[in-house]
Amino acid sequence: MPLLLAPALLPIVVLFLGGFAFGVAQSLGYQPYLGSRPVSLAAYRALAGDPAVRAAVGLTFRIALVSTLVSAVLAVVSALLIRRTGRGRRLVTLLFQVNLPVPHLVGAVSMLLLLGQSGLLARLGHAVGLVRAPADFPALTADRFGVAIVAEYVWKEVPFIGVVVLAALTGAVAEIEDAARSLGAGPWQQFRHVTLPLITPAVLSTSVIVFAFTFGSYEVPVLLGRPFPATLPVVAYQSYVDVDLAARPQAMAIAVVITVLVGLLVLVYLRLSERWLGRGLGGRR
Amino acid sequence: MSAVRRLLCLVGLPLLLVGLLTPFLPLLLWSVAGGYRFPALLPAQTTGRGLRLLTDPQTKVLTGLENSTVIAVSVAVVAGLIGLSAGRALGMHRFRGRRLVQFLLLAPIIVPGLAVTLGIQVFFIRYGLAGTRLGVVLVHLVPTIPYVTLVMSSVYANFDPAYEEQARVLGAGPVQVQVRVTLPAVLPGLAVAALFAFLISWSEYILTLLVGGGSVQTLPLLLFAYVGSADVNAAAVLGLALVLPPMLLLGLTAVLLSGRPGPAGERALAGLGRV
Amino acid sequence: MTRARRPLAAAALALAPVLVLAGCGGGSSSTKTDATARLDPANWASVQKAARGQTVNWYMYGGEEPLNSFVNGYVAGRLKKRGVTLNQVKINDTVEAVNKVLGEKQAGKKNGSVDMIWINGENFATGVQAKLWYCGYPAKLPNSKYIDYSDPALANDFGLPVRGCETPWQRTTSVLVYNPAKLGAGDVTSVASLFAWAKRHPGRFTYPAPPDFTGSMAVRTFFYDAAGGPQQFLGGFDRRRYTAPAAKLWDRLNALEPSLWRRGTTYPAGQPDVTKLFNNGEIDAYLTYDSTAVQSGIDQGTLPKGTRSAVFTAGNIGNYSYTAIPADAAHKAAAMLLANELISPAAQLVNAGGQGAGFTPVLVTSRLDAADQARFRSLPQPPSQVPLDVLAMHTLPEVSSAYVTALEKDWKANVLQK
Numbered sequence: 009m010p011l012l013l014a015p016a017l018l019p020i021v022v023l024f025l026g027g028f029a030f031g032v033a034q035s036l037g038y039q040p041y042l043g044s045r046p047v048s049l050a051a052y053r054a055l056a057g058d059p060a061v062r063a064a065v066g067l068t069f070r071i072a073l074v075s076t077l078v079s080a081v082l083a084v085v086s087a088l089l090i091r092r093t094g095r096g097r098r099l100v101t102l103l104f105q106v107n108l109p110v111p112h113l114v115g116a117v118s119m120l121l122l123l124g125q126s127g128l129l130a131r132l133g134h135a136v137g138l139v140r141a142p143a144d145f146p147a148l149t150a151d152r153f154g155v156a157i158v159a160e161y162v163w164k165e166v167p168f169i170g171v172v173v174l175a176a177l178t179g180a181v182a183e184i185e186d187a188a189r190s191l192g193a194g195p196w197q198q199f200r201h202v203t204l205p206l207i208t209p210a211v212l213s214t215s216v217i218v219f220a221f222t223f224g225s226y227e228v229p230v231l232l233g234r235p236f237p238a239t240l241p242v243v244a245y246q247s248y249v250d251v252d253l254a255a256r257p258q259a260m261a262i263a264v265v266i267t268v269l270v271g272l273l274v275l276v277y278l279r280l281s282e283r284w285l286g287r288g289l290g291g292r293r
Numbered sequence: 294m295s296a297v298r299r300l301l302c303l304v305g306l307p308l309l310l311v312g313l314l315t316p317f318l319p320l321l322l323w324s325v326a327g328g329y330r331f332p333a334l335l336p337a338q339t340t341g342r343g344l345r346l347l348t349d350p351q352t353k354v355l356t357g358l359e360n361s362t363v364i365a366v367s368v369a370v371v372a373g374l375i376g377l378s379a380g381r382a383l384g385m386h387r388f389r390g391r392r393l394v395q396f397l398l399l400a401p402i403i404v405p406g407l408a409v410t411l412g413i414q415v416f417f418i419r420y421g422l423a424g425t426r427l428g429v430v431l432v433h434l435v436p437t438i439p440y441v442t443l444v445m446s447s448v449y450a451n452f453d454p455a456y457e458e459q460a461r462v463l464g465a466g467p468v469q470v471q472v473r474v475t476l477p478a479v480l481p482g483l484a485v486a487a488l489f490a491f492l493i494s495w496s497e498y499i500l501t502l503l504v505g506g507g508s509v510q511t512l513p514l515l516l517f518a519y520v521g522s523a524d525v526n527a528a529a530v531l532g533l534a535l536v537l538p539p540m541l542l543l544g545l546t547a548v549l550l551s552g553r554p555g556p557a558g559e560r561a562l563a564g565l566g567r568v
Numbered sequence: 569m570t571r572a573r574r575p576l577a578a579a580a581l582a583l584a585p586v587l588v589l590a591g592c593g594g595g596s597s598s599t600k601t602d603a604t605a606r607l608d609p610a611n612w613a614s615v616q617k618a619a620r621g622q623t624v625n626w627y628m629y630g631g632e633e634p635l636n637s638f639v640n641g642y643v644a645g646r647l648k649k650r651g652v653t654l655n656q657v658k659i660n661d662t663v664e665a666v667n668k669v670l671g672e673k674q675a676g677k678k679n680g681s682v683d684m685i686w687i688n689g690e691n692f693a694t695g696v697q698a699k700l701w702y703c704g705y706p707a708k709l710p711n712s713k714y715i716d717y718s719d720p721a722l723a724n725d726f727g728l729p730v731r732g733c734e735t736p737w738q739r740t741t742s743v744l745v746y747n748p749a750k751l752g753a754g755d756v757t758s759v760a761s762l763f764a765w766a767k768r769h770p771g772r773f774t775y776p777a778p779p780d781f782t783g784s785m786a787v788r789t790f791f792y793d794a795a796g797g798p799q800q801f802l803g804g805f806d807r808r809r810y811t812a813p814a815a816k817l818w819d820r821l822n823a824l825e826p827s828l829w830r831r832g833t834t835y836p837a838g839q840p841d842v843t844k845l846f847n848n849g850e851i852d853a854y855l856t857y858d859s860t861a862v863q864s865g866i867d868q869g870t871l872p873k874g875t876r877s878a879v880f881t882a883g884n885i886g887n888y889s890y891t892a893i894p895a896d897a898a899h900k901a902a903a904m905l906l907a908n909e910l911i912s913p914a915a916q917l918v919n920a921g922g923q924g925a926g927f928t929p930v931l932v933t934s935r936l937d938a939a940d941q942a943r944f945r946s947l948p949q950p951p952s953q954v955p956l957d958v959l960a961m962h963t964l965p966e967v968s969s970a971y972v973t974a975l976e977k978d979w980k981a982n983v984l985q986k
Contacts, residue, residue: 016379016398016442019434024401024409027435031412039674059985089305102547103310107317109539111496113513114320114532117520121319121529126331126848128319134332142331142850143771143829150834163316195298217402224405226499227513231520234834235777236984241407245499248411251663251694252973253670263408274403328869331848351640418675506668507627507657508681521660522631523843523870 028267035260039253051257061262063237071154071239072223075161080215082162083169084207090170091177101174104167112164116231119160123148149232156232161222169214176210177203209281216277220270240266320536323529343530353510354531360426361511362538364501365494367430372437372490373483379438380445380479380486385454402439409435410503417504424508432504433494440493441486448482481550488546492539607900609705618901620651625899626891626906627665628686629781630658631840634864642918646909652902657682660838661781662691669700669894679898684906688889689726690969692734695892702893702900703733709908714931722888722930727802727968734890735907739928741886741959742785743877745846745862746853756878759793762853763820766827772852774829774836774845777984778976782839786855787979788972789885791817797882798964805970814975818982825983835984847871855884859959860920860928863950879954879962886963888930913940920947928956 037047055061086104093100107115122128125142133139149156181203188198229239238246240262247259323329327340347354379398383391401409410432414423422428452475460474461467498513505511512535519528607615624647630636636656644654659665665685672680687695695701707717715736717723722736744756750772755765766773776783792798795813825832829851836842845851847870856877858865865871891910893903909915913936916929933944949955966972 012378012382013394014378015375016438017394019375019431020397020401020438023413023432023435024404025397026416027409027411027413028404029412030416031409034412059981063985085305086309089302089309092302093306100306100310103313105543106540107313109492109543110536111498111513111539113496113498113516114535115316117516117528117532118316118320120520121323121525122316126845126850128322131332131334135334139332142848147830150830150837152833163312167313220403220405224407226405226407227517230837235837236834236980241405241499244407244411249661249663249667251666251670251691260412263411267404267408270403270405271400274400330872331850351637351644415671415675418671418677421677423672424681507659507664508625510657518630518658518660521838521840522633523840523847523865524633525844527633 028264031260031263031267035257035264037257039256051261054258055261055265058258060236060238060243061240064240064243065265067154067237068223068239068241071157071161071229072219075158075165075222076215076219078158079162079165079169079218080211083166083173083214084211086166086170087173087177087207088203090174105171106167107164108167108171110164112160112225113227113231115160115164116228119156119163119232120149123156123159125149150234152234154229154233157229160228160232161218161225165218165222169211169218172210172214173207176207181206212277212281216274220274223270224266320529320532323525324533326526326529329525340526343526346527347530347534352515352527354512354515354534357510357512357515358534360509361495361513364426364429364433364509364511365491367426368433368437368494369487369491371430372434372441373487375434375438376441376445376486376490377479377483379442380447380449383442384446384449385452398442399439401435402443406432406436407499407503410500414503423504424506426505426509429501429505429509429511430494432500433497436497436500437490437493440489444482444486444489445479448479452478484546484550488542491542495539496535607904609708609904612708612710615901615904616650619899619905622651622899622902623653623655624902624906625655625657625681625683626686626903627657627659627662627668627682627684629660629662630656631660631838632858632861633868633870634861638919643906643909643915646912646915647902647906650905652905654906662687666691666694666700669695669896670698673698673700673896678896680894680896681898682894683897683899684903685892685894686737686889687734687892688887689966690972692725692890692892693728693969695894696728696733700894700896701733702895702897703731705893705904706732706735706907709735709904709911711908711911711913714913714935715911716932716935721965725888725890726966726972727804730890734892735911736888736930737891737907737910738889739886739930740857740889741859741879741928741954741963742789742855742857742884743859743862743879743954743959744853744884745856745871745875745877747846747872748874748876750852756853757881759790759880759882763824763827765853766824769852770827771829771831773827773854774842774851775855776839776842777835777837778979780838782842782855782857783835784972784976785857785885787817787821787975788967789855790821791975792885792964793882794820798967801967801971802965803968805968805974810971810974814978818978821979821983822986843870846875860953860956862952866952875952877952877954879959881962883962883964885966886959887966917943917947920944928959 035051036049037051090097090100090104120127124130125145125147130139130142130145133145139145148159185198185202188202193201224241225239226241226245230242230245233239233242244259244262244266247255247262250256250259322336324343325339325341326336327338327342329336346352382388383395383398417423417428417432422431456474456478457470460470465473496513497511498517501509501511502514502517505514512531516528516531516535519531522528607618609615626639628639636658639654639656644656647654657665662685665682666687669680669682669685672682685691692701706712712735715722722739723730725734744762746756750769751765755761762773775786778784778787791813794817795801800809829836829845836845839856842851842854843856843865846854849872859877862871862875862877866873866875891903891907893900893907897903911930913931916931917940920929929944933941936944947956
């Protein structure tokens with residue numbers, strides 16, 4: 009038993025837990041190979057007073073929340089639409105998954121070229137006479153709300169959530185829905201009492217993954233966002249590579265804050281899902 | 294069905310497909326565009342410069358391709374095997390501390406890799422792993438282990454141990470049981486798990502930057518550098534190059550799993566839904 | 569074997585060759601490092617011998633494609649003839665390379681992965697503070713006879729004495745690149761006239777956010793203008809002299825914001841973004857360090873035809889940039905060969921001629937032989953670029969990097985985050 013788990017647990021304990029532990033240590037002032045330094049919470053105090061960090065927390069939450077909600081809703085709608093397709097369903101399913109293997113970095117580049125003020129959409133606007141100069145096109149990249157950032161996340165995550173939802177809607181579901189319909193249930197009632205409960209676990213679990221990912225993503229906001237306010241991972245990395253080594257504990261502190269925020273969320277989620285849904289990972293019903 | 298619903302169904306699907314496919318357009322256009330300024334809708338001239346950049350030894354794109362491939366394949370193999378054993382433990386056994394193990398193995402899906410790798414980078418340097426492909430493979434295990442574990446535990450959860458028992462009863466040795474009974478049953482799921490691991494490793498940027506930093510150039514790092522320069526043509530070409538191998542691989546796997554997720558493949562995906 | 573051990577055994581069996589495969593190759597493939605015997609730069613023949621077969625890992629800003637072509641083409645070719653392989657490692661910011669050397673030193677790594685860095689200013693100063701550099705060799709390089717090391721302009725890097733810890737490579741004077749159809753001759757003579765033009769044509773000018781290297785230079789340019797010149801800031805950092813002009817500067821820049829691109833609500837993340845904006849016609853002017861790369865940009869298509877550049881009457885900031893070798897570098901001999909090659913008349917000519925990035929040579933032309941002097945005199949002077957002698961006469965010095973850091977920090981607090 010332990011031997012089965014050893015190959016998985018070893019990298020996780022050493023690299024993941026170890027990384028977190030050393031991050032905490034370094035945020036408290038411990039700087040390896042540089043001799044002993046005073047241990048203090050100075051880095052965290054500095055964070056609380058740093059406008060870049062304060063702004064980053066709000067922005068990161070906002071972007072993650074909006075991206076997750078929009079993706080989840082669109083994914084469910086898409087899955088239902090696809091299920092309803094008769095002929096050509098295989099083609100549609102295939103096209104639905106076409107951007108699954110696309111790295112987020114490439115998605116960010118696409119969005120830059122598509123949504124930029126001199127990008128493809130703006131040029132389309134010019135062709136139909138709505139846009140005269142790039143400045144007339146709305147600022148979607150490097151903007152206050154992170155529109156292009158959210159757009160990239162939604163573009164990538166709708167198929168991700170959608171595919172898992174589709175997998176949850178196996179053939180048996182159609183039979184149950186038919187049964188419900190024959191008992192006089194309307195389309196909305198079918199959805200609420202048959203479909204929705206069946207897809208809820210899938211939507212919930214993928215949503216948590218999406219939220220956590222969008223919260224911690226670096227390459228998308230650094231390419232599509234603005235220097236201030238930036239998201240937490242961007243601020244963390246910038247502090248980390250700051251030549252002023254005094255910024256290093258602060259970078260670690262931000263990393264710890266990110267971990268704690270997201271970790272709390274998943275703990276809450278696991279507790280709630282156990283209470284509501286009564287199931288764990290894998291396992292038999 | 295009401296008229297509104299019918300309209301939604303009619304318009305919804307094409308809209309969805311347009312939304313999914315449109316972002317590929319700028320990559321295709323800019324990859325062959327020479328002198329492509331606002332407000333031109335189509336490139337005024339086409340150029341093969343971006344394409345030549347791919348094979349030019351000066352640009353190190355081929356080195357990046359080699360590094361990306363070796364690393365991603367290694368990660369897929371190692372993570373797949375890890376998932377095979379961990380998935381079996383979690384899917385087929387009940388034991389004390391199961392919750393804790395689940396939590397530990399899932400945590401990297403949730404906790405951003407950047408956050409923990411910042412803390413460990415100095416040790417990678419110390420023990421000579423920084424700037425090596427081995428170091429990059431190791432750090433890529435962190436985000437991939439949770440996914441392979443999820444998929445494989447779901448696969449094993451739906452695998453009836455009675456098959457193994459029957460085989461043993463019929464006189465098969467332990468090796469034969471694994472190889473001839475269990476492995477074929479879990480193979481589709483294993484393929485999906487390994488594919489996930491490959492995709493995650495192939496696309497990884499920030500972890501490779503932190504551990505490989507400069508010495509190990511993978512395609513995402515090269516792409517990021519080109520995006521940061523004024524050369525949009527090169528960035529678009531490299532973006533397409535980054536996308537093509539995973540797409541081919543995904544297509545290949547789909548074909549090998551007989552064109553659509555069968556029961557095993559579906560259960561693998563559903564494994565993601567059973568957190 | 570028991571069932572439990574099976575997957576583990578399989579894992580171990582598969583792991584071994586995979587890890588071997590992953591471990592070998594990749595990374596900085598070096599065939600040999602410097603011998604433990606100390607290198608004597610004065611004995612050039614011994615340095616050349618030690619360098620043969622080595623690979624030099626040169627970490628440099630990689631956002632300039634013409635410069636990359638020069639490095640990986642011409643320079644790499646010249647080094648190959650001496651048995652040295654050049655491995656250019658492109659980075660987005662020089663601070664990354666300094667951080668790497670620092671990190672490796674802290675972690676106790678003996679043979680560093682960084683052999684040479686293209687560097688100046690704050691980054692060099694950080695290295696001096698942390699004792700990162702290998703020193704004492706530049707004056708002993710064979711091609712150093714063409715350089716005047718006593719010239720204060722290159723003996724001091726952003727006000728910090730170089731003391732033989734880095735070799736000069738390029739000289740540059742910043743310029744204003746602009747669209748002559750949108751800006752007249754009178755608009756490009758000074759910071760004041762530029763700001764006035766920007767206010768009449770809002771949204772058509774911007775600068776990258778510090779700590780981007782060029783953005784930092786832009787803020788310094790405006791600072792010199794607000795303070796009436798850099799004279800009082802030469803020498804060490806003096807907060808009393810700094811505070812009043814800095815406050816004036818933040819007021820001016822905040823007043824300018826509504827006239828900037830995106831109404832000053834944000835700034836481009838880096839200089840390449842500014843270039844892209846200009847190329848797409850979203851802005852009409854920008855400041856750049858690359859005074860002699862304008863024509864190659866036009867040729868390559870990253871700048872529109874007809875682009876022009878200008879220096880202010882009061883002058884523009886200029887500086888020298890250098891190549892530095894970390895003290896822990898694994899291939900110092902090869903790195904010294906590279907540093908020497910970069911200051912050879914041939915290499916400086918090729919680049920100045922616009923085939924590469926086109927930078928201003930650091931060599932003292934009167935020390936060259938007649939043939940090379942003639943070649944330098946007949947370098948092409950495209951109309952898009954400011955002539956080299958005009959540039960030389962309008963160069964303002966850089967100030968101590970402590971001012972640079974202070975300006976970057978205060979800009980962030982007073983302008984960006986407001």
